[in-house]
Structure formats: C-alpha cells, structure tokens
Amino acid sequence: MRTVFKTSYDADINYFRHGAQATWYMLLLAIALILPFLMGTFWIGEMTNMLIWAIAGMGLMILVGQTGQASLGHAAFLAIGCYANVLLQLKLGLPFLLSFPLAGVIAGLAGALIAMPMTKLHGIYLAIGTLAISILTDDLIVIAEPLTNGVVGLFAPTIDILGLQFDRYATPDRFYWMVLFVAVAVVLVYRNILRSPLGRAFAAVRDSEVSAQAMGVNVARTKALSFGISTAITGLAGALMGHFAGIFNNETFNIIISIQLLLMIVIGGLGSIHGAFFGAIVVALLPQAIAISRDLISGFVGGGTVAIPGLESAIFGAMLIGFILFEPMGIYGRWLKIRTYFELFPFYRKDMFRRQKSYLKTERMR
C-alpha cells in the first residue's frame, strides 16, 4: 500500500493525492483523447453515448450520492435541458455556445425552484414527489405543442461552434471530443464541490440533518442548491442527448429513463464520480454486450438469433438485485476491494471493508 507523506495542507486540497495518481488519470485522459484513432465510427458513437450518460449520472449523483436526496424525476431535467437548448437555437437563433450553458442554467433554476417545496419531504415521499415531476413534464411537453411540437418531436440542428460543425453522423470524432470536453469539465466541477465547504454541507445534510443544522448549515437552502446544481448538470446531459439522438419527443425522456438513471448510479456505486462512470459503462454498453453474446451463443448452438423483448431491462434488474444483495457499494466498491487486495497481497483480510455496526438511532435527539 502506498503511504503518502503529506507535507502541506494542499496535499489534501489538490485534485490528486500523489503524483502516481495524477499520472494514471492523465494517461486515462490521453487514451480517451486518442480513442477516435483506435476505434471505428460505431464504437465512437457508443463511447459518446456512454459519456453523455456519465454526465447525467454525475448530475444525479450530486443529489443522491452526495446529498442523500432521492430523485425519480431526473428525466424531466434531461428533457428541460434538451428542449431549452434546441428551442433557444431554433426560436431565438442563439448559437450553441450560448444555448448550451443557458440550457444548464434553465434546468438548474427549474430544479432549485421545484426543490424548494420538496425539501421538507424525505425518503419515499421525496421519491414519489420527484416521480410526479417526471410524469408532469411528459404531459407538459405534449400540451405545449406550439413550442415543442408535441408528440411529433423536434430535430436538433447540427452544432456549429465558431464555424466548426459537430454532428454525430457527419463528424462523429469531433462530436465525441466535444462531449469528452464537457464530461471532463463536469468532473472538475464535481471535484471542486467535494473539496469545498459546499460538498461538506451536502454530506452533512446527507448524514444528519439535525447536526448539519447545529453546525450552521441551512438545510433547506443546501438541499435546493444541491437540486439546482444536480439538475443543471443533468440538463447539460439532456442537451447533448438531444444532439446525439438527432430527433426527440416527449417519449425520449420518459419515466423509465429516470429510473434507469437512478439504477445506474446505484450499480456504479453511490457517492463517487467513479460510480457514475462505472454505471454509465454498464448502461451504455449493456445492449451491445447482449447483442454480442447473443451472436456468440447462436453461433455456438446454431439456428437463428431470437430477439427476446425486455431482455435488457431484465438483465439490468437482475444486476441491481445482485449488487444490492452482495455489493451495496456498487462496482466502485468492488473495484476498491480488488485494488486493495492486490496492493496488500497477500495480507488482505476478508473483513477489511466491513463497517462497524452503527449505533441504534431509536433515541435520536434525546
């Protein structure tokens, strides 16, 4: 195991804890950057999709993993970001460079405003409340037909940044790089949250509202802020999804997407940026993995391929149950264990990550 000798407080404040860690992430970024030279168009599209899901996942993670508030309505903010971005371009003629950040701001403000009356709700009630937002948004898109074109949907125009075209089909590599840029920016902002008073206020609200309050944290305001930042990032992901899909309508961002997003970050591992990315890898690549294994199996057994409807959701659901039962910390938790195993080899103990039982809180506040 690596022992880090910290020589200044900055060692705990900086992005990376030690040089080797920085090297690994730089290497990862370098690989991500040259990916278009290594992969074909199809797989670059899949990677782009994965990154967009990761951005959306990070948005939800700030709320669920960092602040401990459930949301089953985040597809609504994907929709708000997506529609705002495209409508600002189509109706007001704004360039993408303006409409994109504005879409984030609009989704963020919407999230913070909606959160205000909801900050008093907890657990299942909050989940139901946010679920209602998702349903409502679906209906609102249909009702606001003159603007949104209802169930027919809208086309996302090709992105033009200072004369450069970014299109999923015409220039997939460039589109990928743009999404990668946004993803990296969101990671940096996320890290900034974690290392500043804001992130600690989120964690305080997540772990104990009474004592957060006793520390001077305005719980309602902090929750609303978390909602706002979370939905702003989700809105940005929605805007990218719109451009990636090319055409979208009220159905594009239905409740299933909300649920899928939540399951994704649970499977990935709640409370970490890694978790959002691991979850996104599962969500984005699962359909391909299923297709490939189906081909393999039918090649083996012979006979034609049978498409099984709902197979994807079933596997996804089974994975979720598996993780909740055997690895509540998600893929990231498993990854930490495997890493520690190799770092400490042969001294790893099975109970190393077992948490001490918390004390009963039946007597809270007394």
Place this chain on the structure above:
Amino acid sequence: MSLLEIDNVTLRFGGVVAVNQVSFSVEEGEVFALVGPNGAGKSTVFNLISRIYEPVEGDIRFDGDSLLRHPPHDIAKLGIARTFQNIELFEQATVLQNLLVGRHRHRKSNFISELLFTPSVREGERRHRAAVEKVIDFLDLQAYRDKYIAGLPYGVRKVVEMGRALAIEPRLLLLDEPASGLSVEETQDVAFWIEDIKKQMGVTVLMVEHDMHLVSAVSDRVLALADGKVLSLGTAQEVQNDPKVIEAYIGGSDEPEREVA
C-alpha cells in the same frame, strides 16, 4: 448581563410537560452543569437552545439577543456549539471532514466561487484546515484524521463530536453527557479538556452529565432538574446534599441514585 438566559421556558409534548417554567442563567466563563434523573428534561433544554423545539412560553436570550427570533441554522453563527447525547456525526465522512463542517460558520466563499474553486476558496480551505488542526492536536485525534466515522469506536466518536463543536470556535459550548459510555480514563481526559476549554479557550460550558464525579470536578455551578422543573441550584456539593434532589433520585426515577456520593 449573563451570557445565556433561560427565562421561564415551558415545553409540552402532548400531555408531558418536558420543561416546566424553567429559568436559569449561565455566566460568561463558567462551567454550568445540568443534572437530574432520566427524563428530567435536560436534553430538551439543549434542543430548545438549538431551536429544534419552539417553547410554548418564555424566552431564551444569548448575549441579550432573543434566540427565538433566529432560525435553527443561525445558532452556530451566533456562537453556540453543541454535542448530542446519541452522537450525531456525519457517518460517511472522515474525522477531518466532520471537523471541517464545524467551520461552516466561518465560510466566506459563495457556492459559485466554490464550484470554480477560486484562489480565495483555496485560501479559505487552508485557513479552515489550520484551525481544525489545532482542535485535532488539542484532542489528540491525529491518528484518526483520515478515518471514516462509520468504523470508529464509540469513545473516539464522542471525542470527535466534541472536536466538531470546538471547530465552530463557539462562545458557548453545550455538551450533552460528554462522558456517558466512556471508561474512567476517558472520563478523566474529558475533565481535563473541559478545564482547558474554559481556562485556555475562554469558552463557557453548559453540560448535561450523570457522572457526579465529573460534575463535581469541573463545574462552577450545578442545576438539578426533575420532571421538567428546577429543583436546586448551587455548587455541586450543595446540590448533591439538597434533600429535594436526593428525594427525586430515590423516589421519582426508575434509575437509582447513580454516583451521587
């Protein structure tokens, strides 16, 4: 003027009068102990000061300013810090992060500058860290700095919670049973710390405690409560010898007279 004035405060939970027309005041610089049998209303007094509960009558003033005009999250900003009887730490965070939350009152940056982590935010983080390190040194928590609360033994959690309250740099520190569940040695540490908090840091301490050895050792004045009412006020010696207090412990409570010498 006293630092904290509890002025004729009453609070009911349904039929139970948890705090019944209680008045007392805590002077700046003293260690003031609240004692009394289980269910006497001691923690409820703390929760009233923290503004978790709204009294049905009476007033609570801190430095002459009525706390009832302030929302709960203002209390720390006014300079009142507290611990909880059943430890309310941030479980999924490290000791260091827990203590840093105590610095929230001293936060100068807004959320936008924090999202961008501007140089002034970094400067603030360094300052908060330096302040927290002083607390870590004071309470000897160095070995636990980067440990998650969820894995810490009970005794250490108690100390961390006290540290988090100290990180606030309060004028008044409320300690709810700081020694409950601690070993004799650990309780001795707590006694030393309370002495230092009072003498070196100049912080006023209001504490609830059942351990009368600790109470006698550190408190300047003691107030005995039973069934939400004030029974007796004086030095530890005087209160322990008050017939009304002895009666309350022997008669009214399911807990026998514990360590009342």
